[in-house]
Amino acid sequence: MSELFVLIPGRTSKQGCGISEGKFTDAYQSETTILQICPKDMQRLGLNEGDRVRLSSETGQVEVAVTAAKGDELPPGVLFIAYGDLSSRLMGGDTHGSGMPTSKGLDVALEKIA
Amino acid sequence: MPSSRFKISGGTLYDPVHGIDGQVRDLWIQDGKIVAAPTDPQVRADKTLDAAGMVVMPGGIDMHCHIAGPKVNVARKMRPEEKRLAPKVLRTATTHGGTMGSVPSTFATGYKYAGMGYTTAFDAAIPPLAARHVHEEFDDTPCIDKGFYVLVGNNHYIMRAIQEQEPERLKAFLGWLLSSAKGYAPKMVNPGGVEVWKQRQGGNVSNLDSVVEHFNVTPRQIIRSVAQAAEELKLPHRVHIHANNLGLPGNWTTTLETMQALEGHGGHLTHIQFHSYGGGAGDEDTFNSKAVQLAEYVNSHPNITIDVGQVMFGHTTSMTGDGPLGYYLSNIYKSKWFSSDTEMEAGCGIAPIEYKNKSLIHSLQWAIGLEWYLLVEDPWRVVMSTDHPNGGSFLAYPQIVRLLMDRTWRNDVLKTVSPLVRKRSALANLDREYSLYEICIITRSGPARILGLKNKGHLGPGADADITIYTPHDNKETMFELPRYVIKSGEVIVELGEVRDPVRGKTLHVAPDYDHGVEADIAQWFEKYYSIRFRNYPVTEDYMRQHETIACGG
Amino acid sequence: MSTATKNQAATDGSLKIVQDATCTFCGCVCDDIDLSVKDNHIVEAKRACVLGKSWFFNHYVDQRPSCLISGRPASIEEGIERAAKILAGAKYPIIYGLSDTTCEAQRIAVGIGDWIGGNVDTTTSVCHGPSGMAFQGVGEVTCSLGEIANRGDLIIFWGSNPAESHPRHFTKYSLMPKGMFLPNGRKDRTCVLVDVRKTKSAKAADIFLQIKPRKDFEALWILRALAQNLSLDPAEVEDETGVPLSAWQDLMGRMKQAKFGVLLFGMGLTMTRGKHLNSEALLALVRDMNAYTRFVAKPMRGHGNVTGADNVVSWQTGYPFGVNMSRGYPRFNPGEYTTADTLARREADAAMIIASDPMSNFSQAARERLLAIPYISLDPKETPTTRGATVAFTTATYGINTAGTVYRMDDVPIPLRPAFDSPHPSDFEILSGIERRVKALKAAVRL
Known part of the structure; x- marks a missing residue:
């Protein structure tokens, strides 16, 4: 059973530091592979901290662990992940003549991995 | 091993500094300089270029153009549409590809100036905070020597020093600023007006006695104080002035007052065509030329020099340090508009424009430029410019030469522009024709003298061996647009427009003596208001791979 | 050139200080960092932010x-x-x-x-390639960062999260500085954040407008319409953007009343559907605002x-x-x-x-x-x-x-001031x- 969300990949402090520390460090790897979701959505979908979910976009599919977004950082229906390998896998190659693939505001289907 | 001797033999020389008006002479070159002919007749040249039947002049000098730095580069980025249709600059084994249009890429700029026989050019409006950028672009602008003027007419430190009546501090600051930027001369753009533009919507000063809020100074005070400081620093080019109210009907009185405000100090009024308009503000129907009235003042005041800022018909890009002017133009043309304010220092406005010969205003602008060339009696005090690219491209110079040398053609062109021009300007009544000797003055010897460049603009011993050799032609545009040879620092770099050896060219700058005691005060002020550190502001010499410090004094 | 001819850096345990070094991690390019260098390691980076410290401390000689x-x-x-x-x-x-x-x-x-x-x-x-394309379409009214520090009394961040991407932007350039025309610094400024997420930057803002994802273009055009006093349907505006019309009207009122407004925008615009059209809407809005007051725009460049x-x-x-x-x-x-x-x-x-x-x-x-x-x-x-x-x-x-x-x-x-070879x-x-x-x-x- 999957549900549609809008995914916003973006910069975070830890992801920025991770670029300097090295992309193969645990800190960078964990920062860029954790998906933030608003607590209400988590509750509704029966997701717990650290549960793994599958995200599918038009072009790709990745599996990530979820965490509750702090406070009211995210509204319902919107997901956040730090830029990195995984977020880019969900992005298409087409740039619609702009040079820029649509990299934020991606339509994704979220599915809990049993 | 003695350095090699290069002889240009049998050319017809034009060298107004030495009163040579079309005489056949040999020129000897050694180590990039012109040298006296060897006294020993046995001495032979290692290389000889036969210039028999050709016209030999010093390399051209553009003393007012916009070719490098933040404003120019923004204009390059902003106008992809005109580059698609413009002629291409193709890569060769030794030269880079490039783009043209009204704002050519750096390499193309160097190649095209040299291809036209110009070997020196000065960018006219640089915020010193961006000086490092200009030096970087200069390093990628081959074939020509270059320098730039430093924007000071809206500088906060200068306005504060005027307000606090501290002329010595102003003078020391000016010396420090020019040295830090490795610039050539102080430039005032709409003095005071740009600061007002930064302070409020549509802001500007309206006349020489408008008060600039917060600083409580007037344009008149700024002009007089900077001119005085420049004179005391004995700068080779004292002050370069873009007066207030550029482009506005009726602005000629401001221009006249600006010249008067110099109070006898040396000063150069740039692109004066744009400042010579009669008529009522906001009333285009009364727009007319006041070149005659202003030229009368210039003719009787030897402390004043001018360049014209000739308008040529066609598409171009307006770019200026005059922020409010950019706003004004973009509203007129409904075009895209760039504006940028630089902290403590300056403004900037850019907009695409088109001059149409069917437009009365544009036709008058074209005519007023020509009037200026023809009305100033002393050719040593009027310099050819289009204010590239504001009035048109520097590539229009050969066409201007023809307009000045060929009265018949000039009158033919006059017939194609708005007929009201005959009534509102004196152009139709001016039958003066320039000689080659006079053209040589307004394109090389004059600007060299006005800039204080002792080694340029002439062909005597000690001069930089920057030389242009033309094949004579009845059509002077044809003659001047495609020189047979162009020699830079003693090397033949161009043949018939083809760049063979793109030498680097050097940067010309000044290093005036000033009271270094001022630096502590500048540093304190700087750290309070600037967004970069004082230590990181001055441009170090390693940004100039080849350079020459032009001495102050005189 | 070969590695053998390069100078080996000092490893004698002495402490070297580099004043006013420049951090090149993000687009802020802070040039006021004092570095302490010991044995080819930067051990202190005064005034650097969290990203800057990570940049300076983690670049040592790689084997x-x-x-x-x-x-x-x-x-x-x-x-x-x-x-x-x-x-x-x-x-x-x-x-x-x-x-x-x-x-x-x-x-x-x-x-x-x-x-x-x-x-x-x-x-x-x-x-910000799309912003570069937008600029080619409409131009840009902008300024150097020191102008914002000295004059900017209304600071709007749109689709940008400087708290995490440009941590010193607030303190050095846009919010905190006591400027020539803003003697009280932060107190003299109003800060607005427009974003789809309530990011860490929201804490620094006086007003936060949370818009629906992928509605930046619509929101910017609503502001362009309000600048011209056009009347809009409140229900439609709120439904489209997720923000009530009254909030947009309030923002436009502030924009017109500001002496020197600043709109700093991030990749929330350029990376989202619409891309250069989003940036173009923003640059056009800022241009429009110059008919009422002074207003500038600036993309928050990353690297x-x-x-x-x-x-x-x-x-x-x-x-x-x-x-x-x-x-x-x-x-x-x-x-x-x-x-x-x-x-x-x-x-x-x-x-x-x-x-x-x-x-x-x-x-x-x-x-x-x-x-x-x-x-x-x-x-x-x-x-x-x-x-x-x-x-x-x-x-x-x-x-x-x-x-x-x-x-x-x-x-x-x-200019850059290197710390060690x-x-x-x-x-x-x-x-x-x-x-x-x-x-x-x-x-x-x-x-």
Whole structure:
């Protein structure tokens, strides 16, 4: 059973530091592979901290662990992940003549991995 | 091993500094300089270029153009549409590809100036905070020597020093600023007006006695104080002035007052065509030329020099340090508009424009430029410019030469522009024709003298061996647009427009003596208001791979 | 040039202080960092933010070889030779990256692109490239950051999260400084944040407007309409943007009343559907506002010298990014000559990647193509891109090991004050070597 969300990949402090520390460090790897979701959505979908979910976009599919977004950082229906390998896998190659693939505001289907 | 001797033999020389008006002479070159002919007749040249039947002049000098730095580069980025249709600059084994249009890429700029026989050019409006950028672009602008003027007419430190009546501090600051930027001369753009533009919507000063809020100074005070400081620093080019109210009907009185405000100090009024308009503000129907009235003042005041800022018909890009002017133009043309304010220092406005010969205003602008060339009696005090690219491209110079040398053609062109021009300007009544000797003055010897460049603009011993050799032609545009040879620092770099050896060219700058005691005060002020550190502001010499410090004094 | 001839840095335990060093991590390019250096490590970076500290502390002398060919250590000369042959022999070579190196190196890289008749594109194309296109459409009213510090009394951040991406922007340039016309600093300013997420930057703002995802364009045009006093349907506005009309009206009131308004915008606009049209709406709005007061816009540029890359590519070619030189002169077409496209469409047949990591940041299709063609990488750090490179150069870190010039996000050029020597060559040295060789190889072909 999957549900549609809008995914916003973006910069975070830890992801920025991770670029300097090295992309193969645990800190960078964990920062860029954790998906933030608003607590209400988590509750509704029966997701717990650290549960793994599958995200599918038009072009790709990745599996990530979820965490509750702090406070009211995210509204319902919107997901956040730090830029990195995984977020880019969900992005298409087409740039619609702009040079820029649509990299934020991606339509994704979220599915809990049993 | 003695350095090699290069002889240009049998050319017809034009060298107004030495009163040579079309005489056949040999020129000897050694180590990039012109040298006296060897006294020993046995001495032979290692290389000889036969210039028999050709016209030999010093390399051209553009003393007012916009070719490098933040404003120019923004204009390059902003106008992809005109580059698609413009002629291409193709890569060769030794030269880079490039783009043209009204704002050519750096390499193309160097190649095209040299291809036209110009070997020196000065960018006219640089915020010193961006000086490092200009030096970087200069390093990628081959074939020509270059320098730039430093924007000071809206500088906060200068306005504060005027307000606090501290002329010595102003003078020391000016010396420090020019040295830090490795610039050539102080430039005032709409003095005071740009600061007002930064302070409020549509802001500007309206006349020489408008008060600039917060600083409580007037344009008149700024002009007089900077001119005085420049004179005391004995700068080779004292002050370069873009007066207030550029482009506005009726602005000629401001221009006249600006010249008067110099109070006898040396000063150069740039692109004066744009400042010579009669008529009522906001009333285009009364727009007319006041070149005659202003030229009368210039003719009787030897402390004043001018360049014209000739308008040529066609598409171009307006770019200026005059922020409010950019706003004004973009509203007129409904075009895209760039504006940028630089902290403590300056403004900037850019907009695409088109001059149409069917437009009365544009036709008058074209005519007023020509009037200026023809009305100033002393050719040593009027310099050819289009204010590239504001009035048109520097590539229009050969066409201007023809307009000045060929009265018949000039009158033919006059017939194609708005007929009201005959009534509102004196152009139709001016039958003066320039000689080659006079053209040589307004394109090389004059600007060299006005800039204080002792080694340029002439062909005597000690001069930089920057030389242009033309094949004579009845059509002077044809003659001047495609020189047979162009020699830079003693090397033949161009043949018939083809760049063979793109030498680097050097940067010309000044290093005036000033009271270094001022630096502590500048540093304190700087750290309070600037967004970069004082230590990181001055441009170090390693940004100039080849350079020459032009001495102050005189 | 070889590693053997490079100076080995001091390892005698002495402490060296570098004053007013420049941090090149983000577009703020803070030039007021005091570094303490001991045994080729930066042990203190005064005034640096969390990103800056991480930048300075984690760039030490990397023990990896300066050059790897197909994963095996090789001499720098061999690497340069191989790199030059790959580039000179390709039909459609591309050069990409450039935003994290000096202008001096960028200038050589663009030159190589010309000699080989290839593409030159920078990370701008996947950053504020769309804003560059918008600028070509409507222009831009902008200023240097010191103007914001001295005059800006209304500061709006839109689709930008400086608290995490440009941590010192608030304190150094936009919110906290006591400026010439704002003697009380933060108290004299109002800060507004517009975003789809209530990011960490929201704490710094007086007003937060949370808009629906992918509705930036609509929201900006609502403001353009309100600027002209057009009447809008409240229900439609709220339904479309997620924000009530009254809130937009309040914002427009503040914008008109401000003496010097500032709109700083991030990749929330450029990376979202609409892209350059989003940026264009914003630039047009700011232009409109100048009929009522002074107002400026500024993209929040990301990488340390991405603004330098825009400048260098522009002055050498006339175009800011996405440039093709295969016909012997520069041509520009985003979507055609931009790297995300030339790779994803499998057009490029060789590449040189300078200081960037497309193997992490590009689409799957683009990554697959890059791995399938010979390519050269230059990077101080090991990344997925350097791991897959045919020729991988480990280079000295700009600003930490090498001098040079960097342009801040507002186009202000700033010099670098390196802290210690690296045993690795600089990007400039490697690129200069490659340029000499490709020129010679191309000349030989011509003969």
